Amino acid sequence: MPIKTVINAAGRSVPLKINGKSEVPFMGIGKYKPEGGKYSPPIPSCTDFPDDGNKVIISLEEALRKCGLRDGMTISTHHHLRDGDLVSNKVFELASDMGIKDLIWFPSASFPCNEPLIKYLDNGTINRIEGSMNGPLGRYVSEGRMKGTAVLRSHGGRVQAIQDGDVRIDIAVLAAPTADSFGNAKGTGGSSACGVLGYAKADYLYADKVIVVTDNLIDFPCFPMEIEGNYVDYVVVVDKIGVPEKIISGTTRITRSPDRLLIAELTASFLEKSGILKDGVSVQAGAGGTSLAIAVFIHEILKNNGWKSKFGFGGSTGYMVKMLEEGQMEFILDAQAFDLDSVKSAEHTTNHIPYSVFNAYNYHSKGNLTSMMDIMILGATEVDLNFNGNVVTHSDGYLLHGIGGWQNCLHARNVILPIPLFRDRIPVIVDEVTTLCGPGELIDVIITERGIAINPLRQDLIESVKESGLPLKTLRELKDEAESICGIPQKPQFEDKIVAVIKWVDGTVIDVVRKIKTP
Amino acid sequence: MNGSIAVTGYSGPKVRSDCEIILELRSEGEIVIDLTSKVKVLYGEAIKNLIAEVLEFFGLKHAFVKVNDSGALPFVIAARLESAVKQLVNTDLEYLPGMLKENWYSTVRDRFRFTRLYLPGNTPGLMINAGLHSADGIILDLEDSVAPERKSEARILVRNALRQINFYGAERMVRINQGEWGLEDLNYVIPHNVNLVLIPKCESVGDIKAVEKEIYRIKKEHKLKNNVFLMPIIESALGIENSFEIAQSSKNIVAIAIGLEDYTTDLGVSRTIEGNESFYARTRLVVAARAAGIQPIDSVFPDVADIEALKQNVKISKSLGFEGMGCIHPGQIQVIKKGFAPDEAEISKSKEIIIAFETGKLNGLGVVVLGSKMIDLPIVRRAQKIVSLAVSLGLLSESWMNDI
Numbered sequence: 001m002p003i004k005t006v007i008n009a010a011g012r013s014v015p016l017k018i019n020g021k022s023e024v025p026f027m028g029i030g031k032y033k034p035e036g037g038k039y040s041p042p043i044p045s046c047t048d049f050p051d052d053g054n055k056v057i058i059s060l061e062e063a064l065r066k067c068g069l070r071d072g073m074t075i076s077t078h079h080h081l082r083d084g085d086l087v088s089n090k091v092f093e094l095a096s097d098m099g100i101k102d103l104i105w106f107p108s109a110s111f112p113c114n115e116p117l118i119k120y121l122d123n124g125t126i127n128r129i130e131g132s133m134n135g136p137l138g139r140y141v142s143e144g145r146m147k148g149t150a151v152l153r154s155h156g157g158r159v160q161a162i163q164d165g166d167v168r169i170d171i172a173v174l175a176a177p178t179a180d181s182f183g184n185a186k187g188t189g190g191s192s193a194c195g196v197l198g199y200a201k202a203d204y205l206y207a208d209k210v211i212v213v214t215d216n217l218i219d220f221p222c223f224p225m226e227i228e229g230n231y232v233d234y235v236v237v238v239d240k241i242g243v244p245e246k247i248i249s250g251t252t253r254i255t256r257s258p259d260r261l262l263i264a265e266l267t268a269s270f271l272e273k274s275g276i277l278k279d280g281v282s283v284q285a286g287a288g289g290t291s292l293a294i295a296v297f298i299h300e301i302l303k304n305n306g307w308k309s310k311f312g313f314g315g316s317t318g319y320m321v322k323m324l325e326e327g328q329m330e331f332i333l334d335a336q337a338f339d340l341d342s343v344k345s346a347e348h349t350t351n352h353i354p355y356s357v358f359n360a361y362n363y364h365s366k367g368n369l370t371s372m373m374d375i376m377i378l379g380a381t382e383v384d385l386n387f388n389g390n391v392v393t394h395s396d397g398y399l400l401h402g403i404g405g406w407q408n409c410l411h412a413r414n415v416i417l418p419i420p421l422f423r424d425r426i427p428v429i430v431d432e433v434t435t436l437c438g439p440g441e442l443i444d445v446i447i448t449e450r451g452i453a454i455n456p457l458r459q460d461l462i463e464s465v466k467e468s469g470l471p472l473k474t475l476r477e478l479k480d481e482a483e484s485i486c487g488i489p490q491k492p493q494f495e496d497k498i499v500a501v502i503k504w505v506d507g508t509v510i511d512v513v514r515k516i517k518t519p
Numbered sequence: 520m521n522g523s524i525a526v527t528g529y530s531g532p533k534v535r536s537d538c539e540i541i542l543e544l545r546s547e548g549e550i551v552i553d554l555t556s557k558v559k560v561l562y563g564e565a566i567k568n569l570i571a572e573v574l575e576f577f578g579l580k581h582a583f584v585k586v587n588d589s590g591a592l593p594f595v596i597a598a599r600l601e602s603a604v605k606q607l608v609n610t611d612l613e614y615l616p617g618m619l620k621e622n623w624y625s626t627v628r629d630r631f632r633f634t635r636l637y638l639p640g641n642t643p644g645l646m647i648n649a650g651l652h653s654a655d656g657i658i659l660d661l662e663d664s665v666a667p668e669r670k671s672e673a674r675i676l677v678r679n680a681l682r683q684i685n686f687y688g689a690e691r692m693v694r695i696n697q698g699e700w701g702l703e704d705l706n707y708v709i710p711h712n713v714n715l716v717l718i719p720k721c722e723s724v725g726d727i728k729a730v731e732k733e734i735y736r737i738k739k740e741h742k743l744k745n746n747v748f749l750m751p752i753i754e755s756a757l758g759i760e761n762s763f764e765i766a767q768s769s770k771n772i773v774a775i776a777i778g779l780e781d782y783t784t785d786l787g788v789s790r791t792i793e794g795n796e797s798f799y800a801r802t803r804l805v806v807a808a809r810a811a812g813i814q815p816i817d818s819v820f821p822d823v824a825d826i827e828a829l830k831q832n833v834k835i836s837k838s839l840g841f842e843g844m845g846c847i848h849p850g851q852i853q854v855i856k857k858g859f860a861p862d863e864a865e866i867s868k869s870k871e872i873i874i875a876f877e878t879g880k881l882n883g884l885g886v887v888v889l890g891s892k893m894i895d896l897p898i899v900r901r902a903q904k905i906v907s908l909a910v911s912l913g914l915l916s917e918s919w920m921n922d923i
Contacts, residue, residue: 258849259648396560424535424590425558449651485647486592489561 002352003163003498010388011187014509016227017499018157018501019128019148022358023042027508029439034364034507039165040179041208046389053182055402060087060213061094061236067209071101072127073170076207077111078199080175080187084246086158087238089113092120102127103301104148106167108199109402110159113246114474121146131403133500141499144515150399150500152392156197156336156361156408157503162202164364172207173201175241179214180222184231186399187337188347190216190345192242195316195346197226198356204231212455217242226354229451230237252339253315253319254296255289259449264290264349266470267377267418267447268297273468274461276375278416279307284370284409287315290418295319305376313360313373316342324351329359333369335360335405361408368411371471382433385475387440388431392502395426397434397492397516398486407505414461421448425490427482429475434492436511437502451478493517498509528599528671530587536644538591540602545581550574550840556588557837569593573600576614595643602672618682618711627688628773629901631655631908632814632843633859634852635692638671641666646680656690661704662719670696674707681711690714692750693763696731702733704833715745715773720781721751722758724768724804732767742846745767747771750816752864754778755785759800766811774814777804792828794835805824805840815838820843826854833858860912862904869902869909870919876902877920885905 003015008025016023024032030162030313042362049055049159055202057063075095077088088107095103100224102123105117110360115136128148133141141150152514153161161167177183192215204210204227213228213236255261271277283298285291296319301328302309311321311331318341318368325345325380333355337343365493381400382390391406393399419428428448446453451473454462465472473481483489494514523544530539538556541692552567555640568790570584583679588596601614635656638646641664649657661747665673668717677693693708695701705716718730727749734747749772751765753760758765759782779797783790801817817836822827833855836844844855861869872889877900880886887894909915916922 253556258652261850262648262651297616396558426561428588449648485592487562487565489558492560 003501008509009108009396010436010439010510011139012478012511014501015498018220018509019370022031024508025082026504029441032506032508034164034351037162039168039177039206041206042265048441049233053229054182055197056217057234057236060090060173060211060236060238061098061309063211063236064091064094065232065354067171067211069098069100069171071457072103073100073432074106074168076106076203077108077300078174078197078203079111080194080197081192081242081247082194083111083113084192084243085111085113086240086242087173090118091173092117092125093352096123096125097118101125102147105129106158106169107131108155109404110137112136120295126364132363133399133406134401138399138401142393142513142516143518144495144499146499149498150513151503152403152500153503154361154407154505155266155357155405156363157181157403159202159362159507160364160507162206162441163362163505164507165465169207171209171211172200172203173211173213173256174203174227175215176212176227177226178216178222179212179235180218180229182220182236183212183229184220184222185212185214185226185227185232186222186228187203187226188343188417189218190218191213191244192240193343194242194247195343196334196354196356198335198352198354198358200227201356201358204228209233212237213238213241213497215239224354244424248340252287252319253290254291254292254319257289260290261293262447262449263418263420263447264293264297266449266452267416268296268301270416270445270447270452270465270470271298271375272301273470276461277301279509280307280310281307282311282373283296283309283375283377283431284373284412285375286379287317290380290513291320291334291377291379292317293375294418295323298375299323299328313355313369314338315503318342321345321349321352324349328495332452333360341402357408359407361405361505363408366508368408370415372413373412374414376462377408378406378409378415378416378436380417380428382428382430383417383443383475384433384440384444385479387443387446387475388433388436388438389438389443390435391437393435393513395434395489395492397431397494397500399513401501405412410438414445415443416445417443417446421450421482422486427485427486428477429479429482430478430489435502446475446478450481451460453478465479523604527602527606528590528591534589534644535705536590536592536595537642538586538588540596540599540603541585542600542607543583544579545583546605548581549569550580551583553583553585554588555586556590557590565593566596569596570600570621572615573597574602576792577601577604577610577612579604579608581764591643592647592683594683595676598676598679599672605671605675613678616679616683619685620853621685622682622691623712624688624743626748627805628748629904630690632690632816632848634776634843635690635816636663636849636856637694637819638853640677641665641669643680644712645674646684646802649849650684652852654689654716654846654852655843655856656692657686658692658694658717658845659767660694660706664692665756666756670681670700674704676709678707681708692717694719694752702729704902705730705733709734709747710741710743712743712745714745715748715750717776718749718751718777720754720758722755723761724764727751727765727768727772729810731771748773750774750776752776752778752780753800753804753856756783758783758801761793762804763810766807768812772811772813774843775808775811775814776816777801777818779818792832801839801841809840814842815840815843817841820851821846821847823850824850829854830858831850856912861909862916866909866915867907869905870915872902873906874920902903909919
């Protein structure tokens with residue numbers, strides 16, 4: 001049966017119904033404003049909960065049973081334990097043993113450690129994943145092997161979907177490094193400390209049932225209460241919720257690649273010469289090697305000029321913490337900690353403040369943190385001649401990454417993408433992005449090792465660096481240069497079947513991913 | 520035919536921008552290509568077409584080619600395949616990729632040679648972006664950074680790289696091997712616009728003459744016009760003894776370098792950071808170079824991680840009179856450049872000379888005088904070079920003359 005599609009405001013063909021639900025196609029930036037109220041979970045009554053506040057239950061299996069785990073439910077988890085997570089896979093292993101089918105997994109992100117879930121996709125326990133899909137999971141979906149259609153959302157989009165009721169979480173299973181028997185929980189303390197638990201906020205507030213899983217039960221009260229016990233149904237104590245070395249990398253490291261360092265240097269130079277980098281600036285950069293190198297250069301420039309950044313928004317790393325400690329940054333507002341230095345700082349430093357994506361990135365709220373920010377450093381798998389960006393698929397058409405906070409971050413004042421012109425012969429600048437994740441009008445500057453391209457919509461930036469001596473080129477010139485070195489690439493071939501949809505920050509459908517055609 | 524299966528190149532999880540080729544020549548049947556590649560979707564067809572084209576070029580009709588590709592650029596795939604063919608078949612044919620028109624630039628004898636980046640001739644991944652790091656010169660190395668069993672492969676790779684990679688104005692250099700093998704190396708590189716040849720382990724004038732003769736012959740055969748300069752590397756006691764004789768043995772020699780690893784081995788001592796053991800050799804080399812009117816060049820600094828020690832080393836090197844160093848990692852380039860760059864005093868002096876010269880021109884003077892000294896053209900030229908280098912390094916504003 002053919003699926004009805006329309007061409008959305010970005011020129012992409014998208015379906016009107018996904019997984020049996022009606023969807024709104026992308027209408028343009030800021031154009032879609034839904035009506036109605038926020039979603040609410042059922043009203044609980046504390047007569048149904050222990051008077052002594054002790055919600056500890058014997059096992060995760062028992063907790064799932066007591067929560068009424070059934071076919072077709074939506075199960076959510078957070079990703080703060082990163083590649084060291086032991087809880088998510090366990091949930092589906094138990095569900096499979098219980099003979100449950102057609103569950104929807106709704107993680108805030110997935111990691112290579114989730115590869116074993118392919119088993120439960122194959123045997124029907126899981127119908128689909130609504131969340132990111134890395135590596136093997138991405139391949140699985142691209143090959144059309146998942147029963148339902150995958151849905152990819154940004155971090156902020158996930159919060160929007162929960163709050164607006166697009167996704168109704170039946171059971172949220174939330175791993176917590178430290179918790180008390182009432183269900184209050186936090187991200188620090190214990191052997192599986194991960195810093196903060198911001199990605200769990202929407203889940204615990206809006207889910208029907210909430211299970212907290214911990215390996216570090218302490219006496220009441222557990223504070224600060226990143227998860228509030230009044231929203232929690234059960235507390236489960238296990239031996240280990242995660243593998244410590246894989247939760248937090250010991251240290252994050254700046255890139256040692258001379259080519260990436262060159263891009264970082266060029267970026268810092270651009271920020272300085274354009275005047276974007278100045279006293280009181282707010283900054284966000286990721287935790288990738290190049291971003292960290294840029295952070296180091298930014299730190300140096302701030303120091304040399306006696307300037308101070310008002311705040312940095314994390315994913316925090318030791319490099320950001322250094323800026324805080326040495327006086328070049330006033331606040332770190334933090335959504336997640338990437339290394340041990342930042343976990344420690346989150347615990348002990350007053351101006352290192354947990355700031356969940358619940359508030360920072362939700363487009364359907366009364367203000368967006370990212371639009372208040374001056375400098376946003378982001379990556380991309382592809383950029384096209386109209387500055388449109390792709391982060392989820394590679395030029396070979398396979399699903400590779402989740403969106404993360406990328407779409408949310410596009411609303412910053414100056415969005416800068418330092419990317420190599422080509423990666424292992426794969427050109428990064430293309431005619432048309434394989435998958436549209438972010439519209440070009442939001443992307444301001446592309447910085448490659450062979451030149452800088454500024455979006456024509458930013459005449460102010462072009463003016464500011466006209467006499468700077470920086471290597472300014474058009475995207476077309478850069479694309480031609482890459483193709484003269486690598487050759488003109490062929491495009492991947494797809495079948496008609498849609499395997500995944502990409503949502504924009506407001507919940508509308510901006511693009512789709514189709515099944516890879518295997519020869 | 521010399522056996523029927525050849526293996527060239529590299530594959531593996533850490534390999535980037537290269538490929539492994541297994542070529543089996545058969546006596547019948549069609550060409551079969553088995554391709555595994557990270558970029559199969561984007562360039563699979565193009566890679567297969569290239570392989571078919573190369574095989575046809577060499578007149579091979581029946582073959583099985585297994586390619587394990589990690590994002591190799593076309594000229595690398597062609598080089599690896601040509602090497603495989605030449606392991607099995609005797610032929611003088613060369614499958615030459617196009618020569619970028621930007622790659623025909625020539626060089627001048629006294630250009631600055633503060634930094635020269637060594638690029639192992641068998642590692643294409645390091646070559647592609649080499650020109651972006653602003654070294655004064657790049658050295659495609661056929662000698663010590665290439666394993667003996669890979670030297671044949673490296674020749675073809677370097678040849679193709681000279682044609683297909685844009686080094687953005689860096690001086691195009693090749694370090695050939697010693698002796699007969701090195702003379703044969705020249706045939707693979709000279710026709711493709713090499714600006715300068717480094718002659719390793721040079722010990723006598725005879726070494727220079729042999730290379731020169733071969734270069735002359737190749738230039739004549741290919742009707743090449745651009746200068747091909749020479750830089751002997753002195754790496755032994757005998758070389759040091761003969762250094763002045765070597766330095767002045769040919770007009771084509773523009774610089775002379777010292778190789779401290781082999782030199783200290785020759786003396787039977789360890790190389791130290793303080794460098795006492797090589798102090799004589801280094802200063803002797805500087806003297807020989809100056810006496811012959813060429814640039815003295817110092818050895819590479821092997822500890823890539825220790826930037827502080829490198830800075831110290833450069834300071835001492837400059838104070839001894841050296842005018843440049845080899846680099847083995849792009850991270851060393853800026854440090855070395857800054858170290859050898861002209862200092863305040865030199866820049867000031869150069870500015871004075873230029874002003875005197877310009878004033879002299881304006882006043883229609885035939886001779887330019889600064890203080891009590893006559894300033895002739897080579898001095899003015901050197902001053903102009905120093906000032907323009909100072910500007911490019913950000914030590915002097917471009918409009919300095921207007922600010923006076």
